[in-house]
Amino acid sequence: MISEMDFHTDTGRPCLDLAATLGDRFGSPLERLPDPAALENWFASVAGKPLGRPVTQPELDEARALRDSIGRIADRLYDGEMPDAEDVDRINRYAAIFPPPPRLTPDGRGVSQSDDWSLDAILGEVARDAIDLLSGPDFARVKRCEAEDCSVLFVDYSRPGKRRWCSMTRCGNRAKKRTYNARNRTTGG
Numbered sequence: 197m198i199s200e201m202d203f204h205t206d207t208g209r210p211c212l213d214l215a216a217t218l219g220d221r222f223g224s225p226l227e228r229l230p231d232p233a234a235l236e237n238w239f240a241s242v243a244g245k246p247l248g249r250p251v252t253q254p255e256l257d258e259a260r261a262l263r264d265s266i267g268r269i270a271d272r273l274y275d276g277e278m279p280d281a282e283d284v285d286r287i288n289r290y291a292a293i294f295p296p297p298p299r300l301t302p303d304g305r306g307v308s309q310s311d312d313w314s315l316d317a318i319l320g321e322v323a324r325d326a327i328d329l330l331s332g333p334d335f336a337r338v339k340r341c342e343a344e345d346c347s348v349l350f351v352d353y354s355r356p357g358k359r360r361w362c363s364m365t366r367c368g369n370r371a372k373k374r375t376y377n378a379r380n381r382t383t384g385g
């Protein structure tokens with residue numbers, strides 16, 4: 197069983213997975229990063245980059261601010277509106293934080309990639325993904341989940357381009373159940 201607090205992992209992009217940690221943005225927002233431990237969990241299980249130390253409350257606040265900027269800009273562009281300069285600045289600030297550098301091995305022939313990611317570097321990676329998505333051709337495939345109480349944005353990479361739900365196991369399933377119940381009611385079943 198999937199819980200509504202579970203992280204989204206199938207929006208198609210890391211930046212939208214992060215944005216989706218705030219659910220139902222236009223209704224009663226659902227905070228899926230309620231505490232620092234939840235962000236630690238997101239880094240390990242969704243971003244695939246365990247931080248290896250506890251997240252602090254100020255770090256959680258900053259991660260949420262970046263998350264909200266990404267969500268807000270994506271919503272604005274999706275609705276054909278201009279983004280706030282403050283949100284653009286925040287994403288640009290994070291995008292300038294680079295990942296751990298590759299290191300040449302002692303024999304000079306190989307590369308070792310450090311897995312020593314700082315919190316800011318993980319968020320930097322997400323910010324660069326946001327820049328790539330918002331400014332690139334894939335943004336034309338972005339859709340908002342059709343469930344009224346969801347608001348999650350995802351990229352419809354399916355070939356027919358008819359995806360309607362953030363996830364079949366979440367909103368897709370609920371819609372299927374509603375259709376089923378409605379049909380049973382109208383046929384008196």
Ligand SMILES: [Zn+2]
Pocket residue numbers: 341342343346347348361362363366367
């Ligand atoms: Zn949904």
